[in-house]
Amino acid sequence: MFKINIKLAIRNLFKNKLYSTINIIGLSTASAFCILVYLYIVNEQSFDSFHKDGSQLFRVEQTDIFGSASRLNKPNKSFFSFLDKDAGQLNMIQTPTVLALDLKSNFPEIENAIRITGLGAEIIRAENKSFKEKENNLVYADGDFFKVFNYPLITGNANSVLSGRNQAAISERLALKYFGTVNAVGKTFTMPNQTNLPPTTVSGVFKNFPLNSSFQYDMIVPFESNPDYKDNLARGTDSFSDLLIVKLKKGTDYFKFSQKLKTFSWKYFSNVVKVMNKNQPDKKYAKMDMYLRPFADAHYNQSAGWDHFTDLSSIYQLAGIAGIILFIACLNYILLSLTNTVARSQDVGIRKTIGSGKFNIIFQYYTETQLLACASVLLGLLMAIICLPVFNSISNTNIQITTFSLGSIFIGLIILSMVLGLLAGIYPALAMAGLKPLSSMRSFSTYRVSPLLSKFLVVLQFSICTILIISTLTINKQLLFMDSADLGFNKDQVLILQSPYGWQDKKAPKILKERLYNYSLTDPGIQDFTSVSIYYGGYNNNAFLINNNKVYLQALDVDYNYFNFLKIPIIKGRNFSKELGTDTIKINTESIRTAKTFSLASRAVIVNETLYNLLGKPKLNEMNLQMGGPIVGVCKDYHAEDLTKKIEPAYHTVERYAPFSYWVKIKGGTNLPAEIERIHANWNKLTNSAPFDYTFLDQEVAKNYEAYQRWLKTITAACFVAIIIACLGLFGLSGLATLNRTKEIGIRKVLGASISNLFLLLNKSTIMLITLSFLIAIPFSWLLVNEWLENFAYKIKPTPELFIVAGIIAVVTALGAVSYHTIKAAVANPVKSLRSE
């Protein structure tokens, strides 16, 4: 029985080649999309979950009374925000160095505590070469790091590898890069910024951390080796600097312990709160709490300072989109099989008259669908594997199919094909079985299956497609808007060279700046040169109360020609002046020291318009106690940060810190690669071959929108897939529908209908349905689009054109899909269609 069913199913699939092909393409494309999303989600969920005692590991956090975390990471708004309130809980995850020791001595529940803190920018010299590594990947960590976490060592003992002075464990990757071999134990390198330490010896080599680890460390140095260690310890709760992961003893009651910890922290941090309240009496700071977040869940939280963030809402959105695409593909199948019932109805009739039960018929058709679904899912898997590299580059992940266990993939595929089979197969099977034997055997002249249902399904499909099109267009428009928006400064052709020196180094960056400046005068390809002590985007993100407005004040330390370089106009007062020589002098008068200032400038400042207005347009060149220095000029507002944020009040000081990056303006029309080569060559001469790190200012600006770009690509891809699937469905549907109307078309032609008459007749309902879908899509997409645009302080308005263009795209693609069949039917010779008498 089952065997016969399968045999019949296969035969039927081959008989209706066109429709089987359309169905397989539709279902497999949708499957591929779902499989990719599934891989992505499984990969994200697997983050940090591979540690042996993972359930005992927790990240220590404190409530953020400084408001710094919330400033650095603004929670993204989305439709699914309500599902992950926790993600937006912006605690401070940096802890005082001393906390680990105090916790251990106060709580027997704590089995171990690992502090981790960054090494900072560092030039590493090994075997006469110099290297610069990603700052995040070089850390100091407590000695039990390899005991608490499951990162396998290739050489070295987990108990002792981080115990010696002037030693470090490095990754396989780094060992190969520096020494050309994994057997690097005993080899040495230097890190000059670690203040005149003797060379560091490699004490162990660990396997590269797995890709699904939040930590991606390349070098781990014993925690006590940090030259600032003693200082940090002594500063107690005044400094928050280290990540702290605690391991609780087995069987510890998490809730009881959390409670204990809370009371402890109120007392422990009471001093911090007291100081804050004294400094800023306008604000009332509450108690400071401590919170333990399960280590494996830490990456779902958006707090600043954690290396991997899994945006749960984007996962929900992706899963939602995958579901929608699956749904559209199933609708296709249902539509086509229902419309195709004509061809099958006689078959059902005959079966029924020879005594086949209802269940048999249902099962027969279900088998057919399930078979098709399985084939589609397998094909989808193949497509997914082929598309994986593209997907990785879009989603900025590094998913390898080989890292997944065969079992998990297999289960996923089975579930997917069952869902497809049931979703797509049950309804047609039931409908087919419900056909009355007599009516299905009588040959109708023009027979159409429940046109209302298929109309409803088409409207549903195209409403979804239109919503996707509108979203894509909006996101695209917003990104184009940000790309072309006037930031208030000229970002073109600016090469940013990163200082190779650490922030502790006060002298070397200044010397290099002079040298680069002198060089820039001799290079005809260079138009201008400046330096800043920031990268791009301001810093100092503390909140202050200025004339009763709570603001985040940005401090930018720049060079004398910063404003000229970026073409930012000074609209009042003067620019910084080297000739005057007074702008860099630190003011240290009694009045400043006792004043309740909110800027620590203590010297001449140039403020932006926003700040100037906030301050109430004070007189220039007078000591401004609020600013802690004289305001010598006001510059036009410009976007020191990306356009998701509003222009904040900002002030500039000149040459207060050592420069952190050097900005080179390349003359227009210069051969860029050659110019960069030339600058690199000179850089090597000037810095004794220090690492040459460069970017472009416009790229730096664009970097802020990477996540949105990725989202655009995802939505665009989803949109394409959905439209293709829906159009395939419409194509098949129109084929069947016109087939059913062949005779009518013939008659109308004989009655004098022209081809355009017929084209209109056949496509009228399509046009109406698409128009209806469009009308349904408008309010939904309006809501969605506005919700998304909330992410941006500077945004486009969703204009009617956007919607109209989307509507036109929907109608045109739909017409394109149906035209093949309708035109074919309209030009056909009526004699043929009327002959069958």
Place this chain on the structure above:
Amino acid sequence: MLSLKNISKYYQIGGNKSFVLNNVSLEVEEGEFVSIMGPSGSGKSTLLNIIGMLDEPSEGYHYFAGNAVHQLKEKQRAALYKQYVGFVFQAYHLIDELTVYENIETPLIYQNYSGSDRKAIVADMLDRFQIVGKKDLFPAQLSGGQQQLVGIARALITKPKLILADEPTGNLNSKQGIEIMELFAKLNKEDKVTIIQVTHSEKNAGYGSRIINLLDGKIDSSIKL
């Protein structure tokens, strides 16, 4: 009214030409009532379709109301057809989704009559065929004879000068057949409509003024009555 000169129609079947019409020449004067007879497969329908410009001959010359049809473009041919010809079919070929009224109205829509004109013309026609009471019924609700009546009313609605009927009574009983034939005869006499019909019935053929016998794609005989 129309003339065919050395018209042939053949299909290429496996390298051989299979002739459906072989060198047929035929003249039909305005006001004639011609009946075409012949065994099944002799090419009657094909000939009728060619006369009606629904089908194209493989060879030969075709003149219609003074136009050389074989030289006309598709569009001009369609215009000529719209102006002169009305078709009646054995299987009626009414549109199932449209009411009697709408079926009859359809050709007028394709000839761009205004709404009010259409109303008047269709009302007239319904009156003349005495089917006013049935105007809101669908084809499936009518008997075969009634359906054919609607089919003829539809063919006549644009006042064609030529009616082509392919076995118009083939699906009807003899009483219904006689009604239709009398209607044809009346149209031919009173309205001077030229009629060419295909029929298997000697009796029906007798209503006409000429009988043409087709045999194997050739005119076997042409007898004036």
